Amino acid sequence: MLRINNKDFEVTDGLTILNVANGAGIIIPSLCHNERLSHYTSCMVCLVKDNRNGNFLPACSAFVQDGMDIDCSSEEVINLRRKAIELLLSEHRAECEAPCRVVCPGGYNIPLMNRLLSVKDFEGAIKLSSSQIQSSGLICTDCKGYCENACRRKKVDEPVSIRNMQMFIFQQIKQENVALNLHNISLHENKTKPEKSSKRFTSHIGRLEEGELKEWLKECSDEIKRVREISDSESAAMESESCMHCDCRAADNCKLRDIAEDFSMKDPRVKLVNSPIKKKINVNTGLIFENAKCIKCGLCVRLCEDSKDEPALCFINRGFVSVISEPLTEDFNNILKLKTKEVIEICPTGALSMFKPPVPLKGDFPLKGD
Ligand code: SF4
Ligand code: SF4
Ligand code: SF4
Ligand code: FES
Structure with missing residues (x-):
């Protein structure tokens, strides 16, 4: 008893x-x-x-x-x-939401839209746009373009052409009439603006060093041809490749964020450990590991403990500097070909996620590992 x-x-x-x-x-x-x-x-x-x-x-x-x-x-x-x-x-140095989305009066999930376009999942992009604009119409035409002003890409060269991409997708909705009951929405009609998503726990990074900015660039295509006018799906896909994916892919599916919210916690301004912002991308599987988001729960390591068929993730170093890593003798590109999806699912944060899906994912939004 x-x-x-x-x-x-x-x-x-x-x-x-x-x-x-x-x-x-x-x-x-x-x-x-x-x-x-x-x-x-x-x-x-x-x-x-x-x-x-x-x-x-x-x-x-x-x-x-x-x-x-x-x-x-x-x-x-x-x-x-x-x-x-x-x-x-206090050792979690990461960003839940991308700057473009934070300032967007409509709260549009711009990074996710960019990811969908970059894998040419136009159906997914249309579905996402439809789910966000609801009955009030797209607000981009009358907006001052806060998103492009806040776009992190601007620090490198020029902002992603966000508004033109949003408007291009919205035109597709109108032309193809594919959105659910959205036939009568006018691009210029803007009677009621959609509510911004309610306040949630947000993890911030603040100012980035030059080296840290380069870590974000890792997710962009090496051969981006920048386009400003988005006239067709090809140019939309091309422009979306310049997005640096500043958001966390687990933003709507993160246990750490949920728990912080439940306890009404704020992101501490002073960090005990200044975890390096590092992104490892497995080019064979698309698995991304972000050290600064890892809470060292060891779930991914334990999940693969019995894995004899492939090199898995493990802890290296000791104490505060211990991190999740590929084994010292292996290249990150060679690990976890079989358990990529499982480790992403078990990770309670966005430390493990998917770069670009080999096959565009469909279904409800948002998806972790989209
Ligand atoms: S891992 Fe969770 S708490 Fe950290 S940035 Fe991502 S969503 Fe926010
Ligand atoms: S680079 Fe992409 S995710 Fe980052 S602020 Fe610009 S559009 Fe948003
Ligand atoms: S499951 Fe995620 S948070 Fe936990 S140790 Fe692995 S990478 Fe880090
Ligand atoms: S859930 Fe019990 S120590 Fe983490």
């Missing part, structure tokens, strides 16, 4: 506190835990208190014991969890 939040539970040995709490509908947050994998206990966002002795325990890996009196929800416990999240964020 054990007690959780003043309720008694009859349990069998071998279960963790998290198992029992989950079964009883008591929510305990977790980041580094996955039922399929061995315990690792690194994030500490699942802390609970045993009132018998005043000890704090990680609920994901502490096994139940007869007589336990577990507190999951007191202010003391919540404050400790907040500290754990703060520590994770």
Whole structure:
């Protein structure tokens, strides 16, 4: 018998506190835990208190014991969890949203549109545009172009021609009449502006060093032919290749962001560890690893532990400087040909994502690893 939040539970040995709490509908947050994998206990966002002795325990890996009196929800416990999240964020140097999207009065997902266009998924681009403009029409024609003003590409040469691309796609919607019930939308009609997406937890980077800016350029095509007028799908695809993908691909699918939001946390301005902004791109599979977004939960490593068929991800170095990496003897381009999708799915942040899909992905938006 054990007690959780003043309720008694009859349990069998071998279960963790998290198992029992989950079964009883008591929510305990977790980041580094996955039922399929061995315990690792690194994030500490699942802390609970045993009132018998005043000890704090990680609920994901502490096994139940007869007589336990577990507190999951007191202010003391919540404050400790907040500290754990703060520590994770204090070495997390990344951006949830791209500057272009942050300033867009319509909150349009510009980076995702660019990714869809760059793989010539015009159907996906039309679907995305339709889902965003809803019944109020595209607002780009009357907009001052805040997105292009904020576009990070401007620091390198000139901004991505965002408005022309948006308008080109919108013309396709009108011409092809493919959008769901959008036949009557006028490009110049702008009676009610769409609401900006509600305020969410946002991780910022601030000013970037020149070297860091180059890391963003890694995702652009080497042979971009810049076009300003977007007159056809070819020019739209070509222009989209100049996008630096400043957003996080996990922005709408990130456990760290969700938990930070649940705890009403802000991104700490001062970082304990200034993690280097580095992007590794596996040119064979499209897997991207971004060190500064990794919370070292080890889920990707444990997932591949038994993988004998291919070199997988592992930890290298020790202490604060330990990072997720390809094995020292391997090239990043040679790792994880079989488990790319699985590691992306298990990663609780945007540290692992997909560059460009070999086959354009379809379906609901937004997609992680689009
Ligand atoms: S990993 Fe999560 S918290 Fe970090 S930038 Fe991406 S969405 Fe934001
Ligand atoms: S480079 Fe792309 S993602 Fe970055 S601000 Fe410009 S359009 Fe947005
Ligand atoms: S890459 Fe993702 S899954 Fe792997 S340790 Fe970092 S945060 Fe965890
Ligand atoms: S979920 Fe328990 S320590 Fe991370």
